[in-house]
Amino acid sequence: MIKLIALDIDGTLVKRKNIVSKINIKAITEARKKGIKICIATGRNITRAKKVAKAIGIDVNQEYLISLNGGATFKYDENAKPILIEEHLFTLEDFKLIYDNAKENNLSSFSYAKDPNIAYVLKKDLFTYVLKKYSHRKLVKYDRNKIKDTSYKIVVYGKPKGISNLKEALKEKEFEMFSWSYVPHSSNIEINPKGVDKLYSLQNIAKKYNIKPEEIMYFGDSDNDKRAIEWVGQGIAMGNSKKHLKELAKDATKTNKRHGVGYWIKKEVLV
Structure with missing residues (x-):
């Protein structure tokens, strides 16, 4: 049973111009109604990720946002404000x-x-x-x-x-x-920095929720998503991902332009 869905942004959740499609938003909202937690895991900094987080309700649901490939992790508070809870910088x-x-x-x-x-x-x-x-x-x-x-x-x-x-x-x-x-x-x-990536931060969030790897679904399309996709129980590569990522993922969905996230959640989670 899936208890956490983690989402990359570029090439995954958004189609263009920083916009999340209505199909993706609806599927994520319905998944949350089933008690599933949502998390963003992106290479973007918090400034560029906040609009997307708001669009899918990360802010009002006080959920987590991994930014800068794990360089900084935020949790939204009761005022829908992102609070830095972990950071990793170069010496x-x-x-x-x-x-x-x-x-x-x-x-x-x-x-x-x-x-x-x-x-x-x-x-x-x-x-x-x-x-x-x-x-x-x-x-x-x-x-x-x-x-x-x-x-x-x-x-x-x-x-x-x-x-x-x-x-x-x-x-x-x-x-x-x-x-x-x-x-x-x-x-x-x-x-x-050494040891700092999306997987490292995702593992920490999973511990806070007391959620096992097999209870996590992760969507991604790029090299910085590889380890997370391999670690979780349901690693899903986007249709626009490169061949090597699709080969190591458990499954592949449609492209980001065809609302692959929403399509897969509806098909595999909302059943």
Whole structure:
């Protein structure tokens, strides 16, 4: 019996323009009426995730939201306000290591700093300006001698050779690295501290609810959803997922554009 449904956002819950379809919302609402808890697990920061959380009732139902691939976890309170309950940041030493190596390989970097208004960058280019627009963070040029703040997550973008060199340089640190699939014709990765990912945070939430892995359904479409999909009892890959994710998931649903989340919940949960 499913007791918790965890949902990725991009490529999974939303179709376009940050909008959750009525079909998805209705299915989630009906699942909640059956006593099923709902949780969001996203790579987005809280600023970009709040609208989606509100659309599916995470806020008024005082449920959990995993952001930044597990970098920060929030629980909504009785006033429908997200309260930070857990966070995981890079040490300053590790942050500098990543940025120094990214700079050496002429890569572009964007970090989700602890200060929600700031993103540290190596250069101001189209990539960082796009992320600035979506995250609502001010771009601050990285200076290793002045920086005192650190970050939850770092997104690195550039040529495949540079990305490969960066991965090799960071290999011993065992950071969590995920392919970031929303920039075409490029090579790019998301980097989180060692041991920090969506699965880690989902496991903590499951413990708080006293829910077993086999009682959880998880929907996702990307590399950063892989471990969670493997761990839960009902790991569902979106129809728009890559082949390797569909192969390790228990099942695959329709694409996000065809309301795959709502379709599957109605088909398998609301019966």
